[in-house]
Amino acid sequence: MKALLLTAVLGLVAALSLAQEExxxxxxxxxxxxxxxxxxxEEMRSKQMSPVRVTALEGGDLEVTITFVKNNQCVQKKVLMQKTDEPGKFRTYDGKKLLYAQELPGTGHFVFYCDNRHQGKLFHMARLLGRDSATNVEALEEFKRFVQGKGFLEEDIFTPAQTENCIPERH
Structure with missing residues (x-):
């Protein structure tokens, strides 16, 4: 009986792990x-965001295409996210940086969280992403709880303007 229960539990854990990995x-x-x-x-705080495009590659890696404004110019950047053995954990920039993707249950949204070194200093950043541009109050509340658990202050959360295409800022 114990062996049967153990087999069932291990099977469930394996199925859940596989579902999460996929x-x-x-x-x-x-x-x-x-x-x-x-x-x-301040220059890393974009006031507008174009949609992020993610392409699945062989082996579970992802290619992420982001477009942003830098020095009043639109810049497109592709980032390779390398899958690790831990579900939801990826390596970027030749393994130098870690990025975590965590689903917010019941919202259809994900939090992408990373620790980043910039000019010798450690910075933390998190983004709430969804499949459409509509506001989801429940997802935003879950995001607030998640990031406060990581030590961020609620007043530091901002909502960037959604743009379909990159638009340089006017001065």
Whole structure:
């Protein structure tokens, strides 16, 4: 009886792990909210965000295409996210940085969280992403709880303007 129960439990754990590992991140994602540590340079705080495009690659890796404004110019950047043995954990920039993707239960949204070194300093950042641009109050509340658990302050959360295409800022 114990062996049967153990087999059933291990089978369930394996099925849940497999389901989590096979999460489909591919497609278009909209940045709903962003939070950064207070020491994050102002130039890294984008006031507008274009959708993020994610392409699934062989072996579970992902290619993420982001477009942002830098020095009043639209810049497109592709980032390779390398799958690790831990579900939801990826390596980027040749393994130098870690990025975590965590689903917010029941919301259809994900939090992408990373620790980042910039000019010798450690910075933290999290983004709430969803499959459409509509506001989801429940997902935003879950995001607030998640990031407060990581040490962020609620007043540091901001909602960037959604743009279909990158638009340089006017001065």
């Amino acid at each position: 999460q489909d991140f591919s497609g278009t994602w909209y940045v709903k909210a962003v939070v950064m540590g207070r020491d994050m340079p």
